[in-house]
Amino acid sequence: MGGEYRHIGKATPRKDARAIVTGKAEYIDDMKLSGMLYGKVLRSPYPHARIKNIDTAKAEAYPGVKAVLTYKNAPGWMAGVPYHRPVLDSTVRFVGDAVALVAAETEETADEALELLEVEYEQLPAVYDMEEAARPGAPQLHERIPGNVFPRGFRSIGEKALQELVMGDVEKGFSEADIIEEATCAYENIPNPLPPEPPGVIATWEDPEHLTLYTASQSAPMNRNFAQPALGLVDIRVIGMQCGGSYGTKNANFIPMAHAAALAKAAGRPVKVYFSKEEHFNAYTLRLGSRIHARIGIKKDGTVTALQGEWFVDTGAVSEMAQVQVAVGLGETQLLIRCPNWNMQPTLVCTNRSPSGVVRGFGGQELNCALLPLITVVMEKADLDPVDFFKKNYMAPGAGFYWRDGIWRDYRGIDFSKAIDKGAEVFGWKDKWKGWNKPTVVNGAKRIGVGVGLHGNADIGEDESEANVKLSPDARAVVYSCVSESGMGERSALCKMAAEVLNLPLDRVNITPADTLVNPFEFGLVGSRGTYAVGSAVIEAAEDARRQLLELAAPVLGVKPEELDTKDGAIFAKNNPQKKIAWYKAMGIARTITGQGRFETDFSLCNCMIIFAEVEVDTETGKAELLRVVASTDCGQIIDPLVLEGQLHGSLGSAGIDTAIFEETVLDKDTGHIMNCNMIDYKWRTFADLPKFESIMLETPVESHRFKAIGVGEIAPAPGPGAVLMAINNAIGKRIMTYPATPDKILKALGRI
Amino acid sequence: MKTDRDKGKASRGVATAEKNISLTVNGKPYELMVGKDVNPDHTLAYTLRETLGYTGTKIACDHGSCGACTVLMDGEAVLSCTMLTVECDGKKITTIEGLENRETGGLHPLQQAFIDNTAFQCGFCTPGIIMSAKALLDKNPSPTEEDIKQELAGHYCRCVSHYLVVKAILSLAEKGR
Structure with missing residues (x-):
């Protein structure tokens, strides 16, 4: 290389x-501006409530407090499409939603002042299940989102933004199929990507028309590009600090940016808002919930003839841009499955839990992971090797797709078969694959199974x-x-x-x-x-x-x-x-x-990641252990091999591969509280639990720019969960159709409990 | 939902207490007055970062479960967010800022090994990991891969630089053999 x-x-x-x-x-928390105040947020203990009364007098009078904001005096800036996410509101919609803001000379003073705020709530009924939320009679979250279902479309990605996937004739497609299967599958563990550094912003107004933001964002300019219209087109200067991990979650950052900017405006001094880890768990970006009821038809040779279904997407209480994630998800699923007949209808829903938002995988991981168990069923019925199926169906020259703007693109990139074959060879797929529902190795109560997943994205030139x-x-x-x-x-x-x-x-x-x-x-x-x-x-x-x-x-x-x-x-x-x-x-x-x-935007190229996984399941305890991962890609030209390797290793992080085994946000659906909102109860992979990991990085030149390279980092985690679930199913010879495959689900599938 | 607000309470009413805490940080002695420089609820991590300006030490979970705030105390790796500064009287602390050679300004071999292996992505967990690795190598100059993984098991890295971190430390361990 x-x-x-x-x-x-x-x-x-x-x-x-x-x-x-x-x-x-x-990093953002290492920075102090002269005269800087500390902003803190009073957070709702209820999943849904109206603020009947809020008395700020004692907090305002507390020495060291420089500003107190509630829905009554906060600026009227709004985010989301349609506008539904204000800086502060008279209704709170999830446990952890912002009730009031305080800026004070020290963090301690701000914390103490929060305790002096007296709030009377009127509790409202809450809804947590995405399909229940979309039914008539469900508790309503937003006046501007009737029925809790977001209107389709997002003008900034084009008037024809891809908000449903309809092409060909699905009935004709099903009539041509040899095998038709239907299932409900879910990827709704709403895991937290949880960068080590919590989100934070420092805001300072140079004058009423000029706002400066220091931000821990992976995309500093987005704070300007997205927030300027919301803030009445004041001039926003954004300075990006070293960012301690993002995985999509720190981009435009309307909240906490709006909180810091509002407090700074009210106090006339710079204000830092920096979340605690508990706030990070309770009131910051989770992965979208994703559930499908779908039907797929294929021919015996693995040709997909029709795919029809409903895709429910749960974004939690609010959304800044989930419609774009829906559009990209519908695009990415066409890269995975080449099919002439589609009717996939998404329904984007709000529920009374901490918001979902932008996360590495951006809609595509959520849709493909939900679809994979269904695809597994038809592959099994046709007795197809999944490697052959993916190779046959992944985007290749001669094919094309509708991308997020609703416009058809003829694909002009490379054929990724080489990366698939090389991955299979290194993994030893031919030897390890024993057929569907068959373990590779049985060793007493322990069984090893293998699986494979694949994912791609055409946003590499967005x-x-x-x-x-x-x-x-x-x-x-x-x-x-x-x-x-x-x-x-x-x-x-x-x-x-x-x-x-x-x-x-x-x-x-x-x-x-x-x-x-x-x-x-x-x-x-x-x-x-x-x-x-x-x-x-x-x-x-x-x-x-x-x-x-x-x-x-x-x-x-x-x-x-x-x-x-x-x-x-x-x-x-x-x-x-x-x-x-x-x-x-x-x-x-x-x-x-x-x-x-x-x-200028070019949606005619895509990338591709393939993950092979070997998982050992203890059929007595139900514990699944990831033993080995082979990640394979073809990136045209490596820019830096160690950096790329790190990106591939990232498939184990940021709410990726482990969402198939143990990663989930556990929501108590009686109280709306997150039950595992700390780093002990929220499970994460440690140095002591590393699987063997091999990276394959091929370099087939791509017609991109002078160096013939394309990026691949974002999608590294996306093929992982499906591969691992497939491996678990093969190890135990039973089907689990939802993530994560925790010991209770595995033992239930085995009939042990 | 729980908050960190309880922290503030303890600090009230202690401002009159008078006692000095002696700390040595990276070879430099500090005298901190309780009630003025240090409140009884200040963690060592807070004092290092906010009072003394050693912001290389990171706070992520602030509850002793992610390893980001790891520093050396009398040569042992400790979680500075779980120690109260008032309990650290007389202790010698080494932070990430104390690893460079004080005379030459040269990097510690561990720091160089992390650079050579690009053993970080976002870098937020890196100072804590390097401090734990230093404690390990000081005790055992030639740890095995398994020793390294066990020593670092309490460090949260979400970008997943684990493999390159282990490789970086192993490159030194092999020199130690």
């Missing part, structure tokens, strides 16, 4: 590596990016790109791309802070778009800068620009390398050169 390139494809230290290992990397590259006469370059760092090493990857184009040592290339005041437009680091979308803009900017540099050098050297090249800060004639000058001789010392680049 990386043979033809100087930097691309090679493992290089991350630009922020030294800061991270010395503790100097600055939305727009702009970048500038500035060259200075001392042979240095600065990339201007508004990209935050939340763990994917993207800021370093962009420097590598610019260094490659300019043929500079990597330490000669730097990147600006993720500051919207300084940088050109950037959408944000989502959907694995960093490599292709952001990368394309940076490459174009670097090429533009290089062209300008050579044009300046040409008259000095008396050689045409196209006959010149540059390396390590020298410009030379290609046919006579001795004829060379330093950059500063071409530029003069009082000049910089700025190249510009822009990327």
